[in-house]
Amino acid sequence: MASESPFAVQLGTNYCPKDNEVLEIQALLVEPTLRLKNLDDEIAELQKAIDKLVEERDSLGVYVDAHKALISPARRLPLDIIQEIFVACIPKHRNCVMSASEAPVLLGRICSSWRALSLTTPRLWASLHIVEPPRGRYGSSNTLVDGKVVQRVDTMKMWLGRSGQCPLSISLQSGPDYESPPGTPTTSHSKSGEFLQGLIPFVGRWQHILFRTPSFILDEMAHLTPADMPMLESVAFYPQQNHFPLRGLNWESFGMLSGPRLTSFSTTGNNFKPESLPLRWQQLTALTIEGPTWETSMTTEATLHTLSQCSGLRSCRLIVDDRQSAPTANIEFLHPAVELPFLHTLELDFGTVVSSLLDRLSLPQLRDFAFHGRANGIASFLSACTRLECFRIASNSFTKASLLESFRALPPTMRHLTIQDITRGGMDISLVPPLDDDVLAALTPAPRISACCPLLETLTINYCTLISDAALLRFVTGRMESASGSEATLRRVDVQFNRRMVLDVMPTLQPFVDETELDVDIQYLPPVSTQFSPWQGLADAPSAWGFPAEYPVW
Known part of the structure; x- marks a missing residue:
C-alpha cells in the first residue's frame, strides 16, 4: 500500500510537506484509518473468543493434571523404595548440615506424607555436622550468639533423637572467639561444652567422629572408655588453641582410642605423639596427620617406626620433618625398610629437608600417590610401584632433570x-x-x-x-x-x-x-x-x- 501512495518517495525521510500536500495526505488517510479501526474491532472480538477458549483450556488442564497426579509413578512407589531414594540423597563425602536447602530436612518440605516418612527413617538422621556460632564477629552480640547456641543444641538433640539405634557420624566445628584474649577458656568455648554434653547421651552409638574444638573440650572426653563407645570406628581430633605455648593432648588418658573396632585416626602434626597414643596400631586401616611440616616432631626414623606397627593400613597421609634429626653415623642404627602390603593411597609432605623415607618403603599395592617436598629415590620408588594409577605432585619438589626421570619411571598403569x-x-x-x-x-x-x-x-x-x-x-x-x-x-x-x-x-x-x-x-x-x-x-x-x-x- 505504501508503494501506491503519491508520497512513497518521501516516506521514511525528513521531508516536510507543503500546506496543500498536508490536505492531500489527510484526505488520503480517511479510508485506511476507517479500515484500521474495523480491523481493531475484529481483532478484539477474536481475542475475546481466544480468551474464553484459554480459560476453558486452563480449567480443563487443572482437572486433568489433578487426576494424573493420582496415578503418578511417585505415588505408587512402595514406602521402602522411597526410603532408599531418600537415603541416596544424603551427602556421602561429609555429614549432613542443619539446613533446609538439602536432605534430610528438604525432603520433609515436599508434602506431609514425605515429611512423615522422612521423620520415621532413622538412617536419614544418623549423620550431622554441628557448627558452634562464632562470638564477637560481624557485630553479633553475646545475647544473639547465646540464643543461636541454645537453638542449635536443641536442634542437635532433636535430630539425633530421630536416628533410632543407627550408628552415628558426627562432626563438631567450634567457632573462634574474637573478643577474648589468648590464654584462657572463654565464654564462647564454654559453649562448646554444651554441644559436647548434648552429644554424650548418644556416645554409645558414635561410629565416626570429627571434632575441631578447643583442647580443654577434648580433654572432657578423656574419661570415655571402649566400653562406652562399642561402635567407634574412626576418630579425628583437631584441637584448637588460642594460647602459647601450645599444649598437646594427654593421649594416655584417652582410653577410647583403644577400642576393638577403631580403624581410622586423624589429628594434627603438633598433637601426634605415637609413643603416648593408646591405639591398636595393627588394626588401623587409615592414618592421617595434617598441618604444616614445621609443627610435627615426626622424623623419617619416627615415621618408619610408626608405620612398622600399622601393617593393615589402606590409606595414609603424613607430614615428615627431618630438620631436628641428627645425622646417623652408623647405618646399623637406621630403622629397617617397612612393607605395607595393603596400602593403596599415600600422601606425603616432607617440607624443605630431604627425606630418605621413600627409599625404605615397600608398597606393592599403591595406586594413588601424592607427594610434596624433597625426598631421595623418588624415581626408583615410582618404578617399584607397578600398580600406580594416580600421581599428584607439586613441581617445586623437583628439578627439571628429576621430574623427567620421575615421569620416565612411572609404570604403564598410570x-x-x-x-x-x-x-x-x-x-x-x-x-x-x-x-x-x-x-x-x-x-x-x-x-x-x-x-x-x-x-x-x-x-x-x-x-x-x-x-x-x-x-x-x-x-x-x-x-x-x-x-x-x-x-x-x-x-x-x-x-x-x-x-x-x-x-x-x-x-x-x-x-x-x-x-x-x-x-x-x-x-x-x-x-x-x-x-x-x-x-x-x-x-x-x-x-x-x-x-x-x-x-x-x-
Whole structure:
C-alpha cells in the first residue's frame, strides 16, 4: 500500500510537506484509518473468543493434571523404595548440615506424607555436622550468639533423637572467639561444652567422629572408655588453641582410642605423639596427620617406626620433618625398610629437608600417590610401584632433570596425573622452574617414540606458566592420533595457565571434543584493557578490571 501512495518517495525521510500536500495526505488517510479501526474491532472480538477458549483450556488442564497426579509413578512407589531414594540423597563425602536447602530436612518440605516418612527413617538422621556460632564477629552480640547456641543444641538433640539405634557420624566445628584474649577458656568455648554434653547421651552409638574444638573440650572426653563407645570406628581430633605455648593432648588418658573396632585416626602434626597414643596400631586401616611440616616432631626414623606397627593400613597421609634429626653415623642404627602390603593411597609432605623415607618403603599395592617436598629415590620408588594409577605432585619438589626421570619411571598403569606448577616459593630458589615444553614432550607420543604413561586418561595442571600453547596442542593431538584406529585413552585435559593466551588451540581440538569423549578445559588470565578512558579521574569512571561504575575509587 505504501508503494501506491503519491508520497512513497518521501516516506521514511525528513521531508516536510507543503500546506496543500498536508490536505492531500489527510484526505488520503480517511479510508485506511476507517479500515484500521474495523480491523481493531475484529481483532478484539477474536481475542475475546481466544480468551474464553484459554480459560476453558486452563480449567480443563487443572482437572486433568489433578487426576494424573493420582496415578503418578511417585505415588505408587512402595514406602521402602522411597526410603532408599531418600537415603541416596544424603551427602556421602561429609555429614549432613542443619539446613533446609538439602536432605534430610528438604525432603520433609515436599508434602506431609514425605515429611512423615522422612521423620520415621532413622538412617536419614544418623549423620550431622554441628557448627558452634562464632562470638564477637560481624557485630553479633553475646545475647544473639547465646540464643543461636541454645537453638542449635536443641536442634542437635532433636535430630539425633530421630536416628533410632543407627550408628552415628558426627562432626563438631567450634567457632573462634574474637573478643577474648589468648590464654584462657572463654565464654564462647564454654559453649562448646554444651554441644559436647548434648552429644554424650548418644556416645554409645558414635561410629565416626570429627571434632575441631578447643583442647580443654577434648580433654572432657578423656574419661570415655571402649566400653562406652562399642561402635567407634574412626576418630579425628583437631584441637584448637588460642594460647602459647601450645599444649598437646594427654593421649594416655584417652582410653577410647583403644577400642576393638577403631580403624581410622586423624589429628594434627603438633598433637601426634605415637609413643603416648593408646591405639591398636595393627588394626588401623587409615592414618592421617595434617598441618604444616614445621609443627610435627615426626622424623623419617619416627615415621618408619610408626608405620612398622600399622601393617593393615589402606590409606595414609603424613607430614615428615627431618630438620631436628641428627645425622646417623652408623647405618646399623637406621630403622629397617617397612612393607605395607595393603596400602593403596599415600600422601606425603616432607617440607624443605630431604627425606630418605621413600627409599625404605615397600608398597606393592599403591595406586594413588601424592607427594610434596624433597625426598631421595623418588624415581626408583615410582618404578617399584607397578600398580600406580594416580600421581599428584607439586613441581617445586623437583628439578627439571628429576621430574623427567620421575615421569620416565612411572609404570604403564598410570591413568591420572595432577601437577601444581609452583614456580615461586620453591624448595630451592636457585632451581629453574622444572615444568616446561621438554617435560611435557616426555608425555607426548611421536613417530617411533613411545611416550610415558601410555594409558593416561586425565592430565591436570594448575597455575601453568612455562608450557607453551603449541606444546599443549602437540600433547593432545599426539595422544589422540596415536591410538592408530583403536580408542584413545585420553579423556580429560584440564590446564589453568598463569598467563595470557598466545595461541588458541581449541579450533584444532574441537573435532576430538565433538567426535570422542575428550573433555578439554583450558583457562588463561584475562586480558588487561588497553583502552584510554575519557572518564579517568572521575568518581563514576568504569573500571578496566570489570568493576561496576559505582565501585569506589581509592
